[in-house]
Amino acid sequence: MSAKTAVKSPFSPEQEKALEGWTKAYPYSNMGLVEALRSVQDWNRMISPEAAARVGEIFGLPFNRVWGVVNFFPTFTIKPTGKFRVGLCHGLSCFLKGSDKMESCLEKTLGVKKKEVTPDGKFSWEPMECLGACEQAPALQVNDRLQGAATEQLIAKLKDLK
Amino acid sequence: MTKILTKHFDEPKLHELETYKRLDGYKGLAKALTMTPADVTAEVLKSNLRGLGGAGFPTGAKWGTVPPPDKVPGPRYVVVNADESEPGCYKDRVLLTRAPHQLIEGLLIASHAIGAKESFIFVRGEYQNQYDIVEKALKEADDAGLTKTCSIKLMRGAGAYISGLDTALLETMEGKKAWPRQPPPFPTVAGLMAKPTVVNNVETLSMLPFILREGGEAFAKIGSPKNGGTVVFSVSGHVEKEGIYEVPMGSKLRDVLELAGGVRKGHKLKAVIPGGTSMPPLLEKDLDLTLDFDAIRAAGTFLGAGGMIVLDETADAVEVAHNIERFLTHESCGQCTPCREGSFWSEEILERILDGKGTAEDMPNLTRMGENITGKVICALGDTVGVIARTWQQKFPEDFKKRIPHGQAS
Ligand SMILES: Cc1cc2nc3c(=O)[nH]c(=O)nc-3n(C[C@H](O)[C@H](O)[C@H](O)COP(=O)(O)O)c2cc1C
Numbered sequence: 001m002s003a004k005t006a007v008k009s010p011f012s013p014e015q016e017k018a019l020e021g022w023t024k025a026y027p028y029s030n031m032g033l034v035e036a037l038r039s040v041q042d043w044n045r046m047i048s049p050e051a052a053a054r055v056g057e058i059f060g061l062p063f064n065r066v067w068g069v070v071n072f073f074p075t076f077t078i079k080p081t082g083k084f085r086v087g088l089c090h091g092l093s094c095f096l097k098g099s100d101k102m103e104s105c106l107e108k109t110l111g112v113k114k115k116e117v118t119p120d121g122k123f124s125w126e127p128m129e130c131l132g133a134c135e136q137a138p139a140l141q142v143n144d145r146l147q148g149a150a151t152e153q154l155i156a157k158l159k160d161l162k
Numbered sequence: 163m164t165k166i167l168t169k170h171f172d173e174p175k176l177h178e179l180e181t182y183k184r185l186d187g188y189k190g191l192a193k194a195l196t197m198t199p200a201d202v203t204a205e206v207l208k209s210n211l212r213g214l215g216g217a218g219f220p221t222g223a224k225w226g227t228v229p230p231p232d233k234v235p236g237p238r239y240v241v242v243n244a245d246e247s248e249p250g251c252y253k254d255r256v257l258l259t260r261a262p263h264q265l266i267e268g269l270l271i272a273s274h275a276i277g278a279k280e281s282f283i284f285v286r287g288e289y290q291n292q293y294d295i296v297e298k299a300l301k302e303a304d305d306a307g308l309t310k311t312c313s314i315k316l317m318r319g320a321g322a323y324i325s326g327l328d329t330a331l332l333e334t335m336e337g338k339k340a341w342p343r344q345p346p347p348f349p350t351v352a353g354l355m356a357k358p359t360v361v362n363n364v365e366t367l368s369m370l371p372f373i374l375r376e377g378g379e380a381f382a383k384i385g386s387p388k389n390g391g392t393v394v395f396s397v398s399g400h401v402e403k404e405g406i407y408e409v410p411m412g413s414k415l416r417d418v419l420e421l422a423g424g425v426r427k428g429h430k431l432k433a434v435i436p437g438g439t440s441m442p443p444l445l446e447k448d449l450d451l452t453l454d455f456d457a458i459r460a461a462g463t464f465l466g467a468g469g470m471i472v473l474d475e476t477a478d479a480v481e482v483a484h485n486i487e488r489f490l491t492h493e494s495c496g497q498c499t500p501c502r503e504g505s506f507w508s509e510e511i512l513e514r515i516l517d518g519k520g521t522a523e524d525m526p527n528l529t530r531m532g533e534n535i536t537g538k539v540i541c542a543l544g545d546t547v548g549v550i551a552r553t554w555q556q557k558f559p560e561d562f563k564k565r566i567p568h569g570q571a572s
Pocket residue numbers: 212213214215216217218219221243244245246247248323324325326327328329361362363364366367541542543
């Protein structure tokens with residue numbers, strides 16, 4: 001058996017197909033790598049070395065090449081995030097509008113420190129750099145979607161997310 | 163006041179093809195397709211359109227450096243830079259949300275001008291809402307046969323500010339770490355997969371439909387010398403009415419501040435960051451300054467991408483400088499030692515001053531470090547590390563001295 005088939009894929013057949021799809025989405029297969037890794041991050045809320053290795057096989061790239069990309073980009077994490085990954089901007093405009101107070105509020109409401117996951121796996125939160133919503137400071141997003149300016153009410157409502 | 167990009171922003175369905183078309187949409191493209199690529203580029207040169215992604219490079223001149231297909235055969239690309247991540251900037255987000263077809267039309271015009279048959283829109287990952295809107299608009303354009311001359315594909319980033327720098331954007335698109343390249347060659351000669359590539363900002367490309375429809379001269383007339391048309395400022399911070407404001411190039415700083423309702427009530431102006439946090443701050447005395455890429459340089463700062471942050475007297479220059487250096491430390495790609503180490507140490511020194519543990523050497527050290535970083539690195543992020551370390555203490559020495567217990571440096 002070749003080294004290639006010796007590794008059991010950490011992905012489901014549908015996921016394998018989706019990843020293959022990214023190798024054909026652009027004129028050169030490597031151009032699909034960041035999008036493919038975004039999918040893995042979405043599915044698993046993290047990217048494990050095994051997952052990165054399999055993505056490498058699909059793209060025909062060495063593990064280290066893929067792992068370097070995983071570790072470079074803030075969207076990719078090698079430890080789990082919550083199902084709802086909450087980002088609070090602490091860029092300058094948001095800092096001026098009290099992002100530090102809202103960080104404390106997130107910690108209190110969700111009951112975990114930054115980058116930690118709630119026991120039910122539902123939430124994690126982290127400070128993020130400018131989210132491009134400086135007029136809605138301090139800007140809050142969930143899974144890459146802007147929610148608006150963080151307030152105690154908005155943060156309390158996060159708990160209702162399903 | 164003359165508006166180009168935001169003229170129809172009171173139309174609730176501007177993001178839909180039907181509405182956009184009713185308001186002269188895709189007429190600029192139709193006109194461009196009757197012209198030769200060289201004539202389209204000439205028209206854009208005449209317009210004095212400058213790149214609105216931060217650097218202000220003349221757009222027509224940039225396109226002119228793409229080798230023509232008969233000299234260098236094979237694919238060439240236009241890449242839309244929708245990575246907008248400079249703190250203070252959010253105009254591209256609003257343009258993507260409200261007028262995706264304006265961008266698509268502009269992209270098709272640019273693609274015609276350089277002979278691209280395939281082009282890309284690179285959207286920062288955090289703009290998922292905008293990605294969905296553009297994807298939908300693109301589907302409408304595809305279905306209407308508008309992308310027959312050039313197909314358009316979307317791609318998302320993964321949270322790195324440095325991906326917004328053109329050569330780092332291309333590295334990201336090639337599935338690599340976003341490490342800026344050291345030009346030459348410039349992307350127009352060897353860009354995406356080493357093919358000739360034009361990278362343009364969302365706002366820049368969105369200007370093209372007007373330029374083609376109304377003519378380059380009409381566009382140039384709206385702005386100031388060598389700075390054609392309008393510019394969209396994203397205003398945030400201590401103002402009454404945060405929001406985007408489109409004004410002719412060459413408007414006064416005072417005018418933009420007024421549009422945003424002025425400094426918040428009961429407070430006094432301390433500083434204005436004109437173009438995003440990488441740009442040195444301006445003061446009250448600069449309010450009559452003319453805002454275009456060239457005039458603003460006289461005041462030692464840059465128009466950048468128009469991310470205007472207004473600070474009142476409650477803002478502390480040490481906290482501000484610390485916030486910006488923290489950002490740069492986080493975003494430095496790490497390949498140049500002065501930038502990687504300098505951003506880290508600037509942040510550390512500023513943190514120490516914030517904690518009341520600053521020493522007499524800290525301010526001169528920041529200046530010295532700053533001077534040893536700027537100009538000695540691959541890209542403008544590193545230059546900024548040095549500029550921030552120097553300018554905030556130069557402009558607001560009192561804020562620094564007040565926090566350093568043993569007073570001034572010897
Ligand atoms: C650190 C850094 C970050 C940048 N980020 C962006 C960005 O997010 N969007 C953008 O359009 N240009 C950005 N730029 C400028 C680009 O490198 C490039 O000049 C621009 O996209 C060209 O388009 P334009 O000529 O239409 O302005 C950045 C530059 C630097 C140095």
